[in-house]
Amino acid sequence: MNDQSLQAELIDSVRAIARIPSDIAIASDSRLVEDLGIDSLDLVSIVLNTQERYGIAIDEDEVARMHSVADLVTYVSRHLNAAAA
Amino acid sequence: MWQRWMVVHKVVLKTVLPVLRHLPHRASVAILGAMGRLDLTLVPKQAKLYEAAVAEAAKRIGADWDVKKVSHALSRQTYRWRTRDFLLDGRGDAKVSRWFKVIGREHLDAAMAEGRGVIMLANHFGSHLLSSHWMFREGYPLRWFSEKPRNVSNFMAKKFQTNGPLGQERMFISRRSTPADAASAILRASRALSAGMIVKVACDVRWSGAHTAMASFLGRSLSFTKTWVNLAAMSGAAIMPVFCRLEEDGTYVLEFLPTYHVPPDAPRTGQDAWWVQNALNAIEEQVRLHPEQSNDYFFWADEIGEQAA
Numbered sequence: 001m002n003d004q005s006l007q008a009e010l011i012d013s014v015r016a017i018a019r020i021p022s023d024i025a026i027a028s029d030s031r032l033v034e035d036l037g038i039d040s041l042d043l044v045s046i047v048l049n050t051q052e053r054y055g056i057a058i059d060e061d062e063v064a065r066m067h068s069v070a071d072l073v074t075y076v077s078r079h080l081n082a083a084a085a
Numbered sequence: 086m087w088q089r090w091m092v093v094h095k096v097v098l099k100t101v102l103p104v105l106r107h108l109p110h111r112a113s114v115a116i117l118g119a120m121g122r123l124d125l126t127l128v129p130k131q132a133k134l135y136e137a138a139v140a141e142a143a144k145r146i147g148a149d150w151d152v153k154k155v156s157h158a159l160s161r162q163t164y165r166w167r168t169r170d171f172l173l174d175g176r177g178d179a180k181v182s183r184w185f186k187v188i189g190r191e192h193l194d195a196a197m198a199e200g201r202g203v204i205m206l207a208n209h210f211g212s213h214l215l216s217s218h219w220m221f222r223e224g225y226p227l228r229w230f231s232e233k234p235r236n237v238s239n240f241m242a243k244k245f246q247t248n249g250p251l252g253q254e255r256m257f258i259s260r261r262s263t264p265a266d267a268a269s270a271i272l273r274a275s276r277a278l279s280a281g282m283i284v285k286v287a288c289d290v291r292w293s294g295a296h297t298a299m300a301s302f303l304g305r306s307l308s309f310t311k312t313w314v315n316l317a318a319m320s321g322a323a324i325m326p327v328f329c330r331l332e333e334d335g336t337y338v339l340e341f342l343p344t345y346h347v348p349p350d351a352p353r354t355g356q357d358a359w360w361v362q363n364a365l366n367a368i369e370e371q372v373r374l375h376p377e378q379s380n381d382y383f384f385w386a387d388e389i390g391e392q393a394a
Contacts, residue, residue: 033264039295040267041315041352047272048319060250060269060276067265 001080007073013049014069018042028070046072054080090124090131094167102171110184113172114335118161125160135160138383139376145304148373158377165331166211166380170218174238178222185219189341193225196323196344202278203344204317204324205285208368211330211378215337217241217285219329226282230274230316231290233257251277256284260292271316278320286313288364298358302365303372303382309365314357317347326364328371330378342367 001009011026018038020026032038038046047058050072056079066072097120105113125132135156143150173181196203205220205227207213214237220227221244228251237245247253256277258270274284289302292310300309317324323344330338351357372379 038264040262040264040271041296041312043264043268044271044275044315044319047268060255060272063272064263064265064269 003073003077006077006080007069010050010073010076011069013053014038014046014072017045017049026069028068028073030069031067032069032072033067050076056080056083090134091167094164098164098167102168105168105172106174110172110176110180111335114165114331114333117164117168118333121160121163121165122157124163125157132156132160142303142372142376142379142383146369146373148376150376155376159380159383161333162211162331162377162380166378169212169214169236170238170241171236173215173218174240181219181222184335185215185337185339187219187339187341189343192325192341192343196325197225197281197283199323200281202281202320202322203283204278204313204320204322205283206313206324206326206364207285207287208289208328209287209381210289210328210368210371211375212337213287213329213381214241215331216327216329216339219337219339220283226280227285228253228256228274228277228282229285230256230258230270230313231285231287232259251280251282264295271312274316275320278316278322284316284322286316288313288361289368298361300358300362300365303369309361311352311357311361314347314360315352317360318349318351318357321346321349326367328368330371330375 007028014020014032014036015022015026018036020036024036026036030036032043043063047063050056051058054076056076058075062075066075101120105116108116125135136152139150139155139159140152142148143152193203205216207216214234217227217229218238218241221241229245233245245253248255251273256270256273258267262270277284288309290310291307293308296310296312296315297308298311299306302309323346325344326342328340328342332338347360348356351360372382
């Protein structure tokens, strides 16, 4: 899976979990908390959903450092690539 | 006014605690009781404060208490309650164990045997810190999902100094946490539960902002955290309410109530407020039965999260 498809999937998943209306654009540089208004429990759901969907473990400390959609995509991509290598 | 007395109590305790720790436990508890009662005798204003607080609580929950009698009993608990678990510092496990009367331990052990972790649903009733103290002494794998307590015994403070992925240090939360930090803490608590540990969460914490529910408690409508409901739904861990009160003879009566589970869809289907209320009802029942153990609640400041009842 390339990074663009991964990003599209993750954006869909963020939108669904955080119930973000379709008229609000989510871009790579959208900040999860400040721009999308995602709260702690939605963030937890996003992490758990991502872990289950891609079969990766997300470190709790990393969650605190995931500020934007791009951070999430980069993290997942890196771990998927590492698993594939 | 009560805040001023809290400062006085603190100064008095700081002076007498080092001495009390060297006395037999029952004698220390008796002295602390006498100190609280003496305050009421010497300071009529304080007696009026207690009676007003008890009368107000009785009115709010419709309890038929003898206000004077409950006020006196409550005053005997004041210093004891403020002493938290300091009296047990430096005492051996076997000795401390004798001062506890444990009811319902089978509920705790059965919940542990389920292997999905246990959420110890705590509160601020009675000698609430002593439940954790006992569990640490008994070797249970306990973590707190709460703000870091400021005043605990050296024994407990040492137990909190655990690091690593499931360590206590990184499981403490703060009202000033960012959503990302809070999410990390929730995930850590969830991981601790998955590892079969016990996670202590207080269900009577007044909170504001996201993940709160309005609930009625002691006749007031207040905003409480409901994060524990989400944690329970997410983890499938058993919920085990616990209460601890200090009897006049120095015995800590520690009671584990039967466990229950929160359905996984509770947060999504809007049932979380019901679970919050259910947990608070259990505390209110204890307050009704043992009003003298309610020092924390009867003098709650009103500034956090209260709405017109």
